[in-house]
Amino acid sequence: MNARERYYWDLTGHLVVPGVLPEREVDDINRTLDYLIDSGAVSESEGGSRNSTFLQGGKTWWSFANLLDLPGDYASPIRRLLVHPEVVVRLRTMCGPGFRLDHGPQFQNARKGAEGLTLHGAGAPHRDFVAYHNQAGEMYCGGVTVTWNLTDCPAGGGGFAAAIGSHKLDFPMPLGVRNCDDDGGAVVQPEVKAGDALFFMDGAQTHGTHPWQNDHERRSILLKYASRTSARSGVSRQLYPPNIYWDANIVEEMTPAQRAVIAGPGWNFRSDPTLSLTVEEDGRVVTDAESAH
Ligand SMILES: O=C(O)CCC(=O)C(=O)O
Incomplete structure (x- = not known):
């Protein structure tokens, strides 16, 4: 993790690392996801837009909770993600050595018109199992999620969204940020491309999902890591x-x-x-x- 990445991570609470997976590996994972969808193993669920106007949309999310639980060859490309070197070098700094997979890898998909998910997680109130702090040049975060993107998420087109710097906040989240109806510019939905890895402070940073507006599907795999001393769920x-x-x-x-x-x-x-x-x-x-x- 270089100085530029460290600065951005500490400042914002998330980090996009571009072009980590070559096209061949993206294709391998997409084949696994095709198998999952074709075999009907995915479940369709509500996105969780609740009473938000901005996040409204159709019930068009598919998800699958544990991609390691797939037969042989289908699980192999997912296993490789677990300890991908680009993840390991960064998690050592973000969570400390000895980080572990707490839950996932979970599959998240959205089709055009899929509703969003209200924002959740925050620096306040303090929750020890996901909290972030930075002291004497060392960073520590209880929970970090790595999202592998198998299709492009253009900025403003929907997908992962987060309130910049919210992991350090000491004030409660306003309703307009939670439901994105009046976020005052605090919430961004960054551009992420197929093959990119997105890291975010799950639980410490305020984050959620903007409605999916693109013609193509969203396909993301989320690995929920925790520091060695943090047990979140799973x-x-x-x-x-x-x-x-x-x-x-x-x-x-x-x-x-x-x-x-x-x-x-x-x-x-x-x-x-x-x-x-x-x-x-x-x-x-x-x-x-x-x-x-
Ligand atoms: O990637 C996304 O759309 C957000 C996922 C999320 O909110 C979560 O994992 O808690």
């Missing part, structure tokens, strides 16, 4: 139970509060009150599930 929910990490004799006699603190990492704990602790007025430490509040 399999983390299944890996919470303390008995995955500790022997049965250690876990068996423990109180629910003791079990909560030896459970595994992940951010989904917010929806599971048995995994977070609180101190009651009488000084007892209990899980939120047990708490009287």
Whole structure:
């Protein structure tokens, strides 16, 4: 990652690296995606424009959650993306050595008229598992997504959109930015070409999708990486139970509060009150599930 890229990444929260995949590799991946679409394995879903006027459109998204779960030859071009050297050199700087794939690779497609997706993620409120900071010349980001583009996304034609610098913000996101109806020029939808790799601070940067207006399909594959110490989603929910990490004799006699603190990492704990602790007025430490509040 050179000084120019570092500057742009730190300033904006995303980075387009042009021309990473040669045409031959783009074609290989497109063949895999053709197979996926022809076999009917993709699911059609709403884009998530909610009550936005700007983001409105048709229900014309196709998606597939885990492209590693494809038969033999179809998965090979996707596996190569996992540790592509152009990704590795940059993620070492962006997330620190030891970054990992948290979830994906997921396929995202849009056809002409496809609605957009409201913007989400932000520097504030602080969320440790995706937060960005920069100290003493070292950068650190809990969650970075690499989007591989298999078709062109001309600027202004729809696709990935982001609020520049929002990963450093300390103010709540205005509604006009979330729904793109009145973004005051804060949101950009950069040009990305087939074969380019787009990096963005997933969760720290405010980002989403502008409606797809191009005649050709959008085809993007998103790999959701995390720093080694950050567990965002993916399999983390299944890996919470303390008995995955500790022997049965250690876990068996423990109180629910003791079990909560030896459970595994992940951010989904917010929806599971048995995994977070609180101190009651009488000084007892209990899980939120047990708490009287
Ligand atoms: O690439 C896009 O259109 C945006 C994807 C997105 O919002 C996400 O992965 O959270």
